[in-house]
Amino acid sequence: MKHVGRLAFSIAIALLFSAPIASADFESAFRGLGSSSRTSILESIEHLGELNDPRGLGALDALLDKRLRVDDAGRLFIVSEAGDSFVDALTGQPAEPDPESLRTPRINNRVRRALKPVIAQLRLRSPDPEVRLAAAETLRRRPSENAAALIRSVLEDETDGDVRDALVVSLAQIDLAGDDPTQRLAAIETLGRLGDRNLRTQLEAVLTTGPTGSPLEADGEVRAAAKEALARIDRVSFFIDLAGNFFYGLSLASILLLAALGLAITFGLMGVINMAHGEMLMVGAYTTYVTLGLFETHLPGLIDGYILAAIPAAFVVCGFLGMLMERGVIRFLYGRPLETLLATWGISLILIQTVRLVFGAQNVEVANPAWLSGGYEIFRGLVLPWSRIFIVIFAGLTVSAVWFVLQRTPLGLHVRAVTQNREMAANLGIATSRVDMWTFGLGSGIAGLGGVALSQIGNVGPELGQSYIVDSFMVVVLGGVGKLAGTVVAALGLGVVNKFLEPVSGAVLGKIFVLIFLILFIQRRPQGIFALKGRAAEI
Amino acid sequence: MHTRGQWLALAVVAALGLVVVPGLNAVPADSPLHLPNFLIPLFGKFLCFAIVALAMDLIWGYTGILSLGHGVFFALGGYAMGMYLMRSIGTEGVYASELPDFMVFLDWKELPWFWRGFDHFGFATFMALAVPGALAYVFGWFAFRSRIKGVYFAIITQAMTFAMMLLFFRNNTGFGGNNGLTDFKRILGFSLQEPSTRLGLYIATGIALLGTYLLCRFIIRSKLGRVLAAIRDEEGRVLFTGYDTLQHKLFVWTVSAVLCGLAGALYVPQVGIINPSEMVPSHSIEMAIWVAVGGRGTLIGAILGALLVNGAKSWFTVAAPETWLYVLGFLFIVVTLFLPGGIVSLWQRVRAPSTGNTNDTPAAQRSQP
Numbered sequence: 001m002k003h004v005g006r007l008a009f010s011i012a013i014a015l016l017f018s019a020p021i022a023s024a025d026f027e028s029a030f031r032g033l034g035s036s037s038r039t040s041i042l043e044s045i046e047h048l049g050e051l052n053d054p055r056g057l058g059a060l061d062a063l064l065d066k067r068l069r070v071d072d073a074g075r076l077f078i079v080s081e082a083g084d085s086f087v088d089a090l091t092g093q094p095a096e097p098d099p100e101s102l103r104t105p106r107i108n109n110r111v112r113r114a115l116k117p118v119i120a121q122l123r124l125r126s127p128d129p130e131v132r133l134a135a136a137e138t139l140r141r142r143p144s145e146n147a148a149a150l151i152r153s154v155l156e157d158e159t160d161g162d163v164r165d166a167l168v169v170s171l172a173q174i175d176l177a178g179d180d181p182t183q184r185l186a187a188i189e190t191l192g193r194l195g196d197r198n199l200r201t202q203l204e205a206v207l208t209t210g211p212t213g214s215p216l217e218a219d220g221e222v223r224a225a226a227k228e229a230l231a232r233i234d235r236v237s238f239f240i241d242l243a244g245n246f247f248y249g250l251s252l253a254s255i256l257l258l259a260a261l262g263l264a265i266t267f268g269l270m271g272v273i274n275m276a277h278g279e280m281l282m283v284g285a286y287t288t289y290v291t292l293g294l295f296e297t298h299l300p301g302l303i304d305g306y307i308l309a310a311i312p313a314a315f316v317v318c319g320f321l322g323m324l325m326e327r328g329v330i331r332f333l334y335g336r337p338l339e340t341l342l343a344t345w346g347i348s349l350i351l352i353q354t355v356r357l358v359f360g361a362q363n364v365e366v367a368n369p370a371w372l373s374g375g376y377e378i379f380r381g382l383v384l385p386w387s388r389i390f391i392v393i394f395a396g397l398t399v400s401a402v403w404f405v406l407q408r409t410p411l412g413l414h415v416r417a418v419t420q421n422r423e424m425a426a427n428l429g430i431a432t433s434r435v436d437m438w439t440f441g442l443g444s445g446i447a448g449l450g451g452v453a454l455s456q457i458g459n460v461g462p463e464l465g466q467s468y469i470v471d472s473f474m475v476v477v478l479g480g481v482g483k484l485a486g487t488v489v490a491a492l493g494l495g496v497v498n499k500f501l502e503p504v505s506g507a508v509l510g511k512i513f514v515l516i517f518l519i520l521f522i523q524r525r526p527q528g529i530f531a532l533k534g535r536a537a538e539i
Numbered sequence: 540m541h542t543r544g545q546w547l548a549l550a551v552v553a554a555l556g557l558v559v560v561p562g563l564n565a566v567p568a569d570s571p572l573h574l575p576n577f578l579i580p581l582f583g584k585f586l587c588f589a590i591v592a593l594a595m596d597l598i599w600g601y602t603g604i605l606s607l608g609h610g611v612f613f614a615l616g617g618y619a620m621g622m623y624l625m626r627s628i629g630t631e632g633v634y635a636s637e638l639p640d641f642m643v644f645l646d647w648k649e650l651p652w653f654w655r656g657f658d659h660f661g662f663a664t665f666m667a668l669a670v671p672g673a674l675a676y677v678f679g680w681f682a683f684r685s686r687i688k689g690v691y692f693a694i695i696t697q698a699m700t701f702a703m704m705l706l707f708f709r710n711n712t713g714f715g716g717n718n719g720l721t722d723f724k725r726i727l728g729f730s731l732q733e734p735s736t737r738l739g740l741y742i743a744t745g746i747a748l749l750g751t752y753l754l755c756r757f758i759i760r761s762k763l764g765r766v767l768a769a770i771r772d773e774e775g776r777v778l779f780t781g782y783d784t785l786q787h788k789l790f791v792w793t794v795s796a797v798l799c800g801l802a803g804a805l806y807v808p809q810v811g812i813i814n815p816s817e818m819v820p821s822h823s824i825e826m827a828i829w830v831a832v833g834g835r836g837t838l839i840g841a842i843l844g845a846l847l848v849n850g851a852k853s854w855f856t857v858a859a860p861e862t863w864l865y866v867l868g869f870l871f872i873v874v875t876l877f878l879p880g881g882i883v884s885l886w887q888r889v890r891a892p893s894t895g896n897t898n899d900t901p902a903a904q905r906s907q908p
Contacts, residue, residue, distance in 0.1 A: 337690045340875075345871055470697060470698055515698050516702060522691070
């Protein structure tokens with residue numbers, strides 16, 4: 001490597017001292033950009049790339065943006081974005097060419113392809129690390145041989161870690177394609193060390209065999225090194241996959257948890273089968289959509305904060321709807337769970353059709369606020385989207401809030417009392433009927449919160465709830481009726497197991513396996529993981 | 540016990556269904572009494588649903604077990620018949636291949652093993668009854684053995700429905716994926732496009748419905764039926780009295796599934812397609828409302844409910860498609876809240892208090908588990 005560095009250094013020195021000769025050379029190449037023939041434009045670009053002179057950058061950028069103009073004398077000008085003023089492309093001074101004589105050099109995709117690496121190469125000297133990083137990324141995607149010497153010299157004094165990484169990768173790619181065996185081995189070592197799965201193809205190319213079965217790569221040492229590096233990449237990506245699966249499992253678990261938590265309250269604590277629970281999720285998601293719309297029209301400045309307003313709005317809307325349902329229908333059906341099931345199914349149909357008539361049958365799109373788009377790269381190759389991280393945190397907060405309400409507030413005390421023994425609670429002066437209403441409102445409101453979360457990760461449509469109802473029931477039943485902790489554990493378990501089964505068996509079969517497992521599990525332990533002990537266990 | 544009058548009524552209704560419809564169909568087309576050809580398969584479809592409703596009533600109305608999985612049994616019966624119909628297309632498919640079109644499309648070279656034998660009508664019919672029956676038996680054995688009942692049973696049958704639907708939606712499962720089986724040409728050599736074949740299928744369905752009614756009637760009037768009603772009303776007490784409730788429930792559950800399979804097998808040649816959307820959980824729930832509207836715990840109510848709800852559905856989805864879900868939704872609510880005995884109970888209220896007819900009392904008037 002030292003040898004390489006010295007080589008690059010001497011090239012740089014040579015470039016500096018040969019300035020007068022290079023300058024003439026540069027100017028002719030530079031003027032070539034204004035040529036009317038694409039082939040000579042192409043040659044000029046390549047030549048400028050070899051010369052590595054930052055003075056060419058402005059003209060090259062302008063050429064890519066179609067802002068380069070050439071006059072009859074062959075002098076180049078750059079027109080401003082507004083199109084009303086000109087600068088001299090070489091000196092950067094304002095100029096006033098005759099607009100009549102100006103012509104725009106025509107470029108095509110081939111020219112564009114050649115332009116990009118050269119521009120990137122020249123930009124690597126920019127003082128702005130962002131610009132350097134973008135340039136390095138471009139070079140990494142389109143490694144060009146000309147850039148090798150430059151990258152080496154830039155690497156000498158590049159301090160920014162990300163830019164270095166990108167440069168090292170592009171250099172390794174260029175070196176691997178070269179002839180020097182030591183450089184190639186070093187390049188393979190570098191690629192292996194970085195463990196980036198996107199670089200596999202280059203290494204696999206080294207190992208490909210020809211039609212006769214003999215390896216195309218003659219150098220045995222290079223082949224062995226490539227094999228080693230591939231194994232290393234595979235090991236790293238295995239752990240990345242593991243971490244990724246775990247995270248996505250956690251995020252799926254959070255979604256399940258948010259969907260099932262409300263159900264755990266209404267079904268688990270009150271014994272009410274609410275088939276319209278999925279529609280509460282849907283209504284919550286549509287509330288988010290409406291909130292977004294209101295912010296767009298009335299408070300465009302605060303648009304990124306819409307979700308903070310949507311959370312209480314969804315809670316209130318769904319909670320109110322739930323209380324309405326409880327007062328209007330469900331309270332007449334206590335003690336007749338099968339009838340409750342059918343009646344709430346009817347309610348769900350009405351809700352679906354209403355939403356369809358109001359918002360249309362098509363899915364609506366709920367845009368993430370700016371601070372939830374994008375993601376956080378914990379290490380190379382694994383980006384965690386902010387929206388998923390948000391959901392995990394949101395689910396955690398919601399569970400804590402529910403736990404707090406049930407365990408630490410008078411309402412929670414009353415709910416637990418009514419759950420344990422309705423008659424006794426009534427005898428002690430608890431208004432059981434009112435407690436029922438509030439409990440149902442609480443459960444539905446939490447479903448609304450789940451709807452807010454769902455709107456951030458997927459489409460919002462009238463049938464949104466239908467796809468979650470089976471899953472949520474499974475979570476509640478698996479966790480054990482009436483147990484908040486059971487619901488949390490069941491959601492976590494199901495989410496993670498689902499994500500780990502997906503790559504093995506495919507998403508659909510994985511889901512089927514999970515359902516079959518659940519059916520069998522419930523038969524073995526009808527009371528769920530956290531069974532109530534004693535007589536209470538009889539359903 | 541049915542009186543002679545009731546037997547007579549039954550015979551009259553059956554004769555009306557089986558004679559009047561073909562008769563009106565035969566009336567010249569310009570007569571106002573003429574029944575157009577396209578209505579025959581529609582009526583046939585209703586009769587299939589009536590068989591399903593009877594099956595549902597047997598398990599829910601009489602035994603108190605709400606199943607949200609009957610759509611699966613129905614669809615399995617339909618698939619078995621659909622497989623026979625696919626095989627009898629022969630080489631007249633789009634690809635003119637020995638294999639069904641979707642297999643050619645998936646580039647399969649030979650028939651999967653589970654398609655063998657479906658060239659024969661008899662085998663397909665047997666499978667249409669046996670497969671739902673076997674699935675129900677195994678599922679029921681696990682479920683009833685661990686004394687799962689009430690809403691828990693409803694939920695796990697729904698999970699089963701959901702899992703089966705996902706399974707059948709896969710192309711690789713081998714039943715045509717989400718397109719299902721369709722483009723049928725003939726059954727037993729008769730073209731399915733011919734009005735006479737359709738009429739024949741209608742009459743066959745009518746006879747099957749009559750047979751199902753008589754079978755269900757026989758079951759509920761036997762000692763077995765009394766035990767089932769007792770299980771519905773107080774399972775623990777029946778168990779302590781020394782009856783093996785598991786065997787009783789398993790028997791009626793399996794019979795119910797087999798009847799659904801029969802209905803499915805009759806349904807597919809009349810509508811000309813079977814696909815996994817038959818298995819969506821909502822279909823199974825709808826089956827419960829047929830029974831509830833008519834009056835559960837009465838056989839006549841189940842049939843009446845199926846015909847009424849599906850007739851209404853056909854009418855509304857044409858006349859006012861947006862309102863149908865509202866109608867259905869309100870039916871669910873109104874019937875459970877105000878009319879737990881269904882339409883039949885209205886008639887009984889008019890006649891009440893009549894003779895001590897024990898077995899046909901709507902179940903909902905008693906407490907449910």
